[in-house]
Every structure is written in C-alpha cells, then in structure tokens.
Amino acid sequence: MHLSIGILSSLLATTAVATSNSRFFKRQGYNSTDYVLKQGPLDTPWTEKVGTDPWPEYPRPQLARSEWKNLNGVWRYQNATGFSELNAPPFGKELELPVLVPFCLESALSGVMGNHTIYSWYRTTFDVPSSWTAGNRVLLNFGAVDWNATVFVNGHQVFNHVGGYFSFSVDVTDQLSTNGTNELYEILFVFDPTDMEGYNIPLGKQRLVPSHIFYTPCSGIWQTVWLESAPANHITQLDVSADMYGKVNVTVHGSGNTSSIVQVTIYEPHSTVAKVTAKGRANEPFIFDVDDFDLWSPDSPTLYNMTVKMDGDTVQSYTGFRTISSGEVDGVPRPLLNGDFVFMFGTLDQGYWPDGLHTPPSREAMVYDLEVLKSVGYNMLRKHIKIEPALFYQACDEMGIMLIQDMPALVDGYHIPGNVCHDTDDVKDEASQKEFERELALLIEQHRNYPSIVTWMIYNEGWGQERKKEYPEFRLTDMVKSLDPTRLVDSVSGWHDHGAGDFHDNHHYSSPQCGTPFYSTASTPYNPSQDRRIAIQGEFGGIGNNITEEHAWKVKASIDAVNGTYELDDTIEIWNYRAHHILKELEEQITLFACSGAVWTQTTDVEGEVNGMMTYDRRLIRMDKDQWKDDIQALYDAAEKRGNSTMRMMARGDDLDVL
Incomplete structure (x- = not known):
C-alpha cells in the first residue's frame, strides 16, 4: 500500500500512544518513575533493544580516561515556562516525567516525545566511586545539549554552555557533598528555540513545524553524559595531526597555565609495542617524526594508538598518517x-533516526549505516549540516570513510515559515552571524583530529549566508584555514558561489x-x-x-x-x-x-x-x-x-x- 496520497486515520492515531513495554530504572537509591518507550511514527530494528542503559561505550575515544562513569539512563524531566525559572530552580523536588538520556525530548526513545520543548528541566543523582584516585578532581562531561544549557550541582549554578552540537566539561569537585549523594539540578535548565520567531541559531534541518526537507527538532540532552576523574592539572584537549611524511604535530592543552612536560607514545597497530616516544611542553605545539608507518586511506585505514601523559594525568588517543591537499593532475585541479x-564519492548523510532523531538507538545501529554504504564502494560521506557524536567519527576513521563535514546552518529568509516574500537578506542581525562564526570555530577545534574528515563545509545553498553587507565566506574560509591548515574548505555548496575556497x-x-x-x-x-x-x-x-x-x-x-x-x-x-x-x-x-x-x-x-x-x-x-x-x-x-x-x-x- 503506497502512502503518497494520504494516510489512514488509524495510523495517525497510534503515533502518540505509549507501548505496553515498560522499562524500569533506579540509580543508587534515586527513585525514578517507570520509563515507558513511546510508540513513535516509525521504529527501527534496534528500538526495542535499547533498554535503560543506552550508549554504554566510552564516548570520547580521542581523549579517553580509565576512571569514568556513564550517567546515561532514566533521569527526571519537566517542562519549564521560561528563563524566569532560573531564579527559582526546583531544588529538592521530584520532576514530573522520566526521560531516557541521551535521547532528545522529541524522540520516542526519550519516553517524552514532546512538542515545542523550548524550556526544560532535567534532574538526576550520582555517586562518585570510592575507588577513584584520591585527590583527583571530578569532571562532569556532556557530549552535546541542544542548545543553551545551565548546569547546577547540589543547588549551585556551575556552568552555562551555548551550542547544540558541541561537547563541554565542568569541574564539579567543589560542589560535591561529602556524604556521597549528589543532585545534578538541572543537570540542566535547557533552552532550545529552534526556529522560534526572534531567534536564528545554527540548527541545520531542525524545524518546530517540519516540512518535507526540514525535520522534527531535537531538544535537550542528545549525547552521552559522563563523570571522570582527573588530576588538578589535567589534559583538556589534544590537537594531533600526522602527515604522509611521518611528521606528527601535537599540542597538549592543560587546565593549568604552566608548561608542564608532556610525553606522547605512539604504538604499532593493534599492539602494545611502542613505536616512538616524544616529549614536549603543555600548551605549546611540538613536532616529531615517525619512520616506517602505513598511510591512512579508504582502502587501508590504518590507525595508531597513542598514550599521552602530563604530570599525573594519562589519556588514550589515536591518529592516522595522511595528507589532504589540492593539486593539478594533467592540468585539472584535483583533491589529493x-x-x-x-575520486570522492559518497552519500548526503543526514544522520536522522525515526526512534532517536539526532541520536542513533545504539552504536551498532549507527555503524550499520556505514557498513551498508561501504559494502557497495562508497568511500566518502557528506555529513549534511549536522555534527555527530565522537564515536561516529571514530567509526569512519576505522572503516576508511572520508568525510565532508558541514557546519549546521542558520535559518535564512527563504526558509522562515510564513515569509512569502522570500527575503534574501539571510542574516537578520550581527549577533546571529557572530554566533554562527563562534560555533564554526568550535566545530573545527573539537573535530580536527579525526583522520576521516578531509573537508570542512561552511555554507549550504545560501542558507544563512549573508550577501548584502559582505560575502563572509571569504573571511570565514581564512578563519577555518588558520584553525586547521591541514584540510580543504568547501566554502559554498550549491548556490551563491563568489569564488571562495x-x-x-x-x-x-x-x-x-x-x-x-x-x-x-x-x-x-x-x-x-x-x-x-x-x-x-x-x-x-x-x-x-x-x-x-x-x-x-x-x-x-x-x-x-x-x-x-x-x-x-x-x-x-x-x-x-x-x-x-x-x-x-x-x-x-x-x-x-x-x-x-x-x-x-x-x-x-x-x-x-x-x-x-x-x-x-x-x-x-x-x-x-x-x-x-x-x-x-x-x-x-x-x-x-x-x-x-x-x-x-x-x-x-x-x-x-x-x-
């Protein structure tokens, strides 16, 4: 039965009905109401397998610590009315509904399947394992929260983060209670306007009112939340590039201002045998050479594990040796x-799931897509105006899939609901442009280590591309190349090409x-x-x-x-x-x-x-x-x-x- 000319009312009636499959969850004495998987408009073969312990994998493979604790699972949620509630957070109160983290509030897997979830409260509790190293700091990490998140711990506001596609970390040690039980309240107050009137934020294909090529929005927590233990002076970020000549360029960022000695060890593939060890100083780039290595490519995606040490901190990472460039081959400009x-051939990869929306139901499900594409010979994906969890990029690194990574677009005048005049002055205020540029820089800074990413893309089909006051793609191309000179830049994909990139x-x-x-x-x-x-x-x-x-x-x-x-x-x-x-x-x-x-x-x-x-x-x-x-x-x-x-x-x- 084809459905292009309509749909049965009986089918529509089932979309908001919860299934009888109740899920139960309790974390360390925190009494959670039964979680119920909602019946959405469509599911996948993995939907019923998710349970209440979703995404158990360590979520940040390029900066991994051994002492960590996954906080995914059933939290509490309730709708909020606006920013005024930040003045009187509901501390010590049971929130109304269970929600399965890390699935966004509009998804069936969240158990909420909300609509217009603009303002939200989340709550959970946690204990810090007694086995963790004494004297270390406790870091609270979020893979991504869409869009504006304010973090409270034990009644104290500790952090605010803006940007729906980016990870952030908070040192919560000083807010922890001594009796072992801690309340993360909200763990967030979340504000996500999507394309609400008066706001223009990087949002990709999300729309409050979906329409054909624009889809159901994703609000709130949509990537893994976890705790980890680290010394006071700990590694906060690694910048690593390894080229086709064996030259490795490393910057180890530390939480302190001192130039501590850092040690980087690269291992033979699939081995604990050290290949090379080099030393440098934190917060400063240093370069060393590696001999006798295999290159990374779609046909042979060789990766090399790394250990990085700074003072008392040790993290695991990996890299691949490869160089992306452009050059003329018989007079024709080519990607090299x-x-x-x-020749780069791939699909437009939207990264949407009917049960989890922005979040795949599991790593297995996510990798299935990649395996299907790789099996017929695709060697590239264009990750279309969405940014994925870190484990997605690791999978592409491991499988040898090149990526063109888009920056999530602003809403432009043509696509604003009700705008019948199709205004082409796409960026309505300087604040929106500045936020787009700030988040573009975050995209580069948080993803430049993945060997699979070969190209950054700034604008898609003119969406949010200013064209009256300036052609910002020239300036932004220079910015992207200054942040990452190792990759190509597709400045404008499709429309309004003025020659940049x-x-x-x-x-x-x-x-x-x-x-x-x-x-x-x-x-x-x-x-x-x-x-x-x-x-x-x-x-x-x-x-x-x-x-x-x-x-x-x-x-x-x-x-x-x-x-x-x-x-x-x-x-x-x-x-x-x-x-x-x-x-x-x-x-x-x-x-x-x-x-x-x-x-x-x-x-x-x-x-x-x-x-x-x-x-x-x-x-x-x-x-x-x-x-x-x-x-x-x-x-x-x-x-x-x-x-x-x-x-x-x-x-x-x-x-x-x-x-």
Whole structure:
C-alpha cells in the first residue's frame, strides 16, 4: 500500500500512544518513575533493544580516561515556562516525567516525545566511586545539549554552555557533598528555540513545524553524559595531526597555565609495542617524526594508538598518517589524498533516526549505516549540516570513510515559515552571524583530529549566508584555514558561489552537472580557464521510490510531502534502473570534464523524503548491490584513467572535447 496520497486515520492515531513495554530504572537509591518507550511514527530494528542503559561505550575515544562513569539512563524531566525559572530552580523536588538520556525530548526513545520543548528541566543523582584516585578532581562531561544549557550541582549554578552540537566539561569537585549523594539540578535548565520567531541559531534541518526537507527538532540532552576523574592539572584537549611524511604535530592543552612536560607514545597497530616516544611542553605545539608507518586511506585505514601523559594525568588517543591537499593532475585541479587523486564519492548523510532523531538507538545501529554504504564502494560521506557524536567519527576513521563535514546552518529568509516574500537578506542581525562564526570555530577545534574528515563545509545553498553587507565566506574560509591548515574548505555548496575556497560545488537534481560547461539557474558553469578550484557535484540524484506503510514516517504532513520528491520511481527495479543511468552520466562527466567528486542524495529516507539508499527504518535496502558496486567502481576507474592521462583538457567552441 503506497502512502503518497494520504494516510489512514488509524495510523495517525497510534503515533502518540505509549507501548505496553515498560522499562524500569533506579540509580543508587534515586527513585525514578517507570520509563515507558513511546510508540513513535516509525521504529527501527534496534528500538526495542535499547533498554535503560543506552550508549554504554566510552564516548570520547580521542581523549579517553580509565576512571569514568556513564550517567546515561532514566533521569527526571519537566517542562519549564521560561528563563524566569532560573531564579527559582526546583531544588529538592521530584520532576514530573522520566526521560531516557541521551535521547532528545522529541524522540520516542526519550519516553517524552514532546512538542515545542523550548524550556526544560532535567534532574538526576550520582555517586562518585570510592575507588577513584584520591585527590583527583571530578569532571562532569556532556557530549552535546541542544542548545543553551545551565548546569547546577547540589543547588549551585556551575556552568552555562551555548551550542547544540558541541561537547563541554565542568569541574564539579567543589560542589560535591561529602556524604556521597549528589543532585545534578538541572543537570540542566535547557533552552532550545529552534526556529522560534526572534531567534536564528545554527540548527541545520531542525524545524518546530517540519516540512518535507526540514525535520522534527531535537531538544535537550542528545549525547552521552559522563563523570571522570582527573588530576588538578589535567589534559583538556589534544590537537594531533600526522602527515604522509611521518611528521606528527601535537599540542597538549592543560587546565593549568604552566608548561608542564608532556610525553606522547605512539604504538604499532593493534599492539602494545611502542613505536616512538616524544616529549614536549603543555600548551605549546611540538613536532616529531615517525619512520616506517602505513598511510591512512579508504582502502587501508590504518590507525595508531597513542598514550599521552602530563604530570599525573594519562589519556588514550589515536591518529592516522595522511595528507589532504589540492593539486593539478594533467592540468585539472584535483583533491589529493597522500599525493594521489582519489575520486570522492559518497552519500548526503543526514544522520536522522525515526526512534532517536539526532541520536542513533545504539552504536551498532549507527555503524550499520556505514557498513551498508561501504559494502557497495562508497568511500566518502557528506555529513549534511549536522555534527555527530565522537564515536561516529571514530567509526569512519576505522572503516576508511572520508568525510565532508558541514557546519549546521542558520535559518535564512527563504526558509522562515510564513515569509512569502522570500527575503534574501539571510542574516537578520550581527549577533546571529557572530554566533554562527563562534560555533564554526568550535566545530573545527573539537573535530580536527579525526583522520576521516578531509573537508570542512561552511555554507549550504545560501542558507544563512549573508550577501548584502559582505560575502563572509571569504573571511570565514581564512578563519577555518588558520584553525586547521591541514584540510580543504568547501566554502559554498550549491548556490551563491563568489569564488571562495577550494571547490566549485554544483547542486542539480536528478542529473549531475559536475565540472561541466552547462549548468542550472541555481549554480554556475565550470570554466577551467578561469576557475582553478576543484569541481565536485555537492548534491545530485535524489530519485525516490514510494514506500509501503510499514516503512513510512506516519505523520500526515510528511506523507503529503512525498510527491514533492524530485523524481518518484514506481518500483525498486525502476529506481535502480534510473540510478544506473544517472551514474553513467556522472561517469561520462568524469571522462569528459573536470569532475573530481560527487554526493548522492541520500543515505536513508528521512520523514517525508523517500530517496534513500535505505528506508528510514533501515529495514529495506533499495540498492541492487551488484549493480551499485559495478557502477561505483566504474566511477573510480574513469577517474583513474583521467589521473593517468597525458591529455591537456580544453573546451573549444562547440566541440565537446575533453576538459
């Protein structure tokens, strides 16, 4: 039964009904009301497996400590009315509802499945393990809270953090009680306006009122919360890069102002045998060389474990040796991995889940997506205006999946609900622009160690891109490169390209226009004699296949939007037929023109979008795997021939010569 023309009222009636599967949780004497998994519009094969101990893995693999405690599980939650409640927090009171952390309040897995959860209170209790090192400090860590979080511990306000995609850490030692039981209140008061009138924050695809390509928002805690033990002078951040020549550049940031001696040991792969040990000073960069190593690449994603010591602190990390650059190959600007042209082909990866929204139900579920894509030959993903938990990037590092990492977009004038004039002055105030730039810097600072990330992307299709007062992408490209000179920058993907950055990036559905002299109104033609940037197809494909009700996001507005898909193919067989011909067209553009990479829309269906490699519930893979493997390999083969070609590429008159 196809659902594009409507949906049964009986299906809609089930979306807000809780299942009979009650979950119970109690942490160290804290009496929690029964948690009940909600029945959302759609689930996944992992939904029922989550239980009340979600995401038990250590959440920060590039700065890992041995003494830690996971605080995920059932907390208490209640709605708040506004910032005025910060003046009288509900200390010592039982909050109204159970909530499963780390799933955002709008998700079924949270047990709340709220709507317009703009202001919220959270509460939990914890004990510090007596086995932890005496005299150490206790750090409270958050993977991410959307968007503005104020932390209280035992009645004391200790921290405020702004930025819905970024981790933060709080030293709570001085607020701990001596009897062992501690109340984290709120652990937060959370304010998340999403696209509420009067606010313009980095939010990506989130909307209070979802509509086709914009989705259900994610408010509150949505990544792991944990405690850990560390000395007073402890490591707060590692900046590590290792290039194709064996040069390792390290900065170990410490909580103190002193230049303590630090020691870095790199081990042989899958071994405890030390390969090299180097020393430097905290808060200062130092460089050392490593001999006889294997490079990181999609075909051979070799990683090297590291131990870093500073005073009494020891953390575990890892790195990979690789160099990302741009250069001309037979006169064509190309992306280079370890000095070689590698054609980058991946999906537009939204990172949404029907049961957890921004948060996958488990690491197993998250890795499943990557395994499906890798199995047919994708070597890249474009992480589309969303930032993932650290374990996602570790998985890409381990599996050899290159990443184009987007900065989550502001809301622009075109996409503000009710704006019928389509105002193009996208940034309404300087404060919004400054917040976007501050969070862009956080993106770079917190993610620059992952070998899998090869490119930073600043703007998507002009969303939140100021164009009247200035073209900020030039200034922001310089900022990004100053923070991280080791990667490429795609300054503007799709629209309003003024020439900044390393890429000429075209969007066109369904057929590609990759590095071609023909173009659509939203993009510009690629002229190799004038534009010496790398030509890629930042988005294309997007062909859809309608679904049966068992795989559908059972929300009427989403179902009604299905026919807005760029192209709908009646059967999976026709969908694969169309995909084959579109990929053959891309192959021709690699052969004839200057195409160096492409991004197919998309990994999975999302709510009202039905154009994924898989359905939203991950239960159906649309791809004919043998066909897709052959077609993707043909892209790489065409690129390899171009990389080895001795022809000079030019366009002359009406001739369709090799570019």
